[in-house]
Amino acid sequence: MEKVGITIIGAGVVGLAIVHELAKSGRKDILVVEKNTRYGLETSSRNSEVIHSGIYYPKDSLKAKLCVQGRIKLYELCEKHKIPFRKSGKLIVSLDETEFEYLHKLKENGQQNGVEGLEIMSKNMLNQLEPNVSGYGALFSPETGIIDSEKLMHYFYHTSKEAGAIIVFDSKVIDIDRINSGYAVTIEKDNYKFETEILINSAGLYADEIAGYAGLNIDKLGYRIKYCKGEYFKINRNINIEHLIYPVPEKVSLGTHLVIDLAGGKKLGPNSIYVDSISYDVDESHKTDFYEKAVRYIPDITLDDLSPDTSGIRAKLQDEKDDFRDFIIKDETENGLAGFINIIGIESPGLTASPxxxxxxxxxxxI
Ligand SMILES: Cc1cc2nc3c(=O)[nH]c(=O)nc-3n(C[C@H](O)[C@H](O)[C@H](O)COP(=O)(O)OP(=O)(O)OC[C@H]3O[C@@H](n4cnc5c(N)ncnc54)[C@H](O)[C@@H]3O)c2cc1C
Incomplete structure (x- = not known):
């Protein structure tokens, strides 16, 4: 069997950020195996492309720490390597007094996480900043921005290859065996087997399945992923709004928000619907629901302005009944699998946190 030092399963933004980090530190023996024909064809290209500031997550959680650190790193990377981005700023808009009070708690939480520049805005301040947005008041996050995630992945991919990493496509991992020197990995095509000393599972929506191949009991360990779909509807008219506009967060998501892309295009989304299987169809019958949510804070919007756009699926560990689940990033030595690193449940803010x-x-x- 051929041997490599480090294997990463999955060439989404997280797998690519990891290979980039390892390759730039001088390691030459790194292989990335990706089942699709290209990098970044799944969740990493089906999201809001927002660089989150880190407001929402519980203090000291991996989500909080890695979001804040990742955001700072992303802006540095973008500046240095000309990856398109815009620090657009974001407004979390409250619709009544209760929500406005909650924004104060959110601000405090964000500050504890190290988020800079958060500011509570009155109705008047909100109106001055965004005349086409209505609300009771808002929380302004100046550090939030948007990024071209394709260009980010392109940068990680090419610099890793230049540094000597090997990234192969059409290579679906279908089995993993523990062997003395590490792991024997089986690829579906030709039942090809190779050996790796270290194995990093960055398989996004399938990361629980990969952990299962290695012999871990994913239910006992709490690793099972629940698919939570998020659909988007495009706004087909130019509404003059400069900042990302978010509602007060819901239990399982940040709420259906106004996303602005780097070309100025605007869309609403994502909603959140737990599903049993992966399909990226957008259900047109959800349009009224999107409209009713958006019109509360963008009063000019009409039902005719909206048309179905894309969707993405969140790799959630959190069930509808759970309050919070953190990212799992773990070396499985204590479960008898030294050198096997699981990265599971990388939902939002995974793009921001990737570096x-x-x-x-x-x-x-x-180590
Ligand atoms: C609707 C939505 C909106 C979001 N918005 C934001 C946002 O605005 N900001 C933000 O920071 N985050 C956001 N996120 C989260 C972010 O998109 C993800 O955290 C991130 O893309 C996860 O990257 P990944 O590399 O872990 O997963 P993926 O992009 O899914 O990559 C995993 C890769 O593993 C490969 N793979 C799987 N199984 C195998 C196998 N058996 N063999 C070989 N390869 C395999 C897949 O083909 C895939 O390419 C959003 C997510 C969703 C769903």
Whole structure:
């Protein structure tokens, strides 16, 4: 069997950030195996492309720490390597007094996480900043921005290859066996087997399945992923709004918000619907629901302005009844699998956190 030092399963933004981090530190023996024909064809290209500031997550959680660190790293990367981005700022808009009070708690939480510049805005201040947005008041986050995620992945992919990493496509992992020197990995095509000393599971929506191949009891360990779909509806008219506009967050998501892309296009989304299987169809019958949510804070919008756009699926560990589940980033030595690193449940803010996740994982690899 052929041998490699480090294998990463999955070339989404997280797998690519990890290979980039390891390759730039001088390791030459890194292989990425990706089942699709190209990098980034799944969740990493089906999201809001928002660089989150880190307001929402419980203090000291991986989500909080890696979001704040990842955001700072992303802005540095974007500046240095000309990856398109815009620090647009974001407004979380409250619709009544109760929600407005909640924004104060959110501000405090964000500050504890190290988020800079958060500011509570009165109705008047909100109207001055965004005349086409209505609300009772808002929380302004100046550090939130948007990024071209394709260009980010393109940068990670090409710099990793230039540094000597090998990234192969059409290579679906279908089995993993523990062997003396590490792991024997089986690829579906030709039942090809190779050996790797370290194995990093960054398989997004399938990361629980991969952990299962390695012999872990995913239900007992709490690793089972629940699919939570998020659909988007495009706004077909130019509404003059400069900032990302979010409602007060819901229990399982940040709420259906106004997303602005780098070309100025606007869409609403994502909603959140737990599903049993992966399909990216957008159900047109959800249009009224999107409209009714949006018109509360964008009064000019009409039903005719909306048309179905894309969708993405969140790799959630959190069930509808759970309050919060953190990212799992873990070396499985205590479960008898030394050198097997699981990265599971990387939902939002996974894009933002990706460079910080990469640094975190590369420290585990070097230990
Ligand atoms: C609707 C939505 C909106 C979001 N908005 C934001 C946002 O605005 N900001 C933000 O920071 N985050 C956001 N996120 C989260 C972010 O998109 C994800 O956290 C991130 O893309 C996860 O990247 P990944 O590399 O872990 O997963 P993926 O992009 O899914 O990559 C995993 C890769 O593994 C491969 N793979 C799987 N199984 C195998 C196998 N058996 N063999 C080989 N390869 C395999 C897949 O083909 C895939 O390419 C959003 C997510 C969703 C769903």
């Amino acid at each position: 910080a996740i990469a640094e975190y994982v590369s420290r585990m690899v070097r």
